[in-house]
Amino acid sequence: MDKGNEYIDKVMKHKHALIFAGGIATAIIGKKLLESKTVKETCTRGMATVLSAKKDAEECFQDMKEDAEEMVIDANADVKKEIYIEDEDDEDDE
Structure with missing residues (x-):
């Protein structure tokens, strides 16, 4: 068990070198993967x-936009009808 701990301690002293080597290995493997046909x-x-x-x-967005524009046109038409109806009622009162 002591040998295992000694080995880990030695490796940890050179952790920057291991990180560098791991980065190079990752780059090489990544390049091979990216070049693969699959x-x-x-x-x-x-x-x-x-x-x-x-x-x-x-x-879908275009359809929703067109539907919304139609709703606005219909709502404006209803408002105009209400205005004209009110105007005709005012004329009848006179």
């Missing part, structure tokens, strides 16, 4: 899915 295909599919979702969201 990762490229997966990323391409993911990007296609995102673009499709974006298109669907834009269409």
Whole structure:
């Protein structure tokens, strides 16, 4: 057990070198992964899915915007009708 602790103590004295070596290893492995055909295909599919979702969201937003504009037009028409009705009532009173 003491040998294990001694080994860990020796390794911990050089932890900066280990971190540096780990960073290099991560970069090399990461580069190999990113260059692989499987990762490229997966990323391409993911990007296609995102673009499709974006298109669907834009269409949905456009539909909601058009519906809201129609509601505003209808509301304004109702207000104008009420104004004209009130004006005709005022004329009848005279």
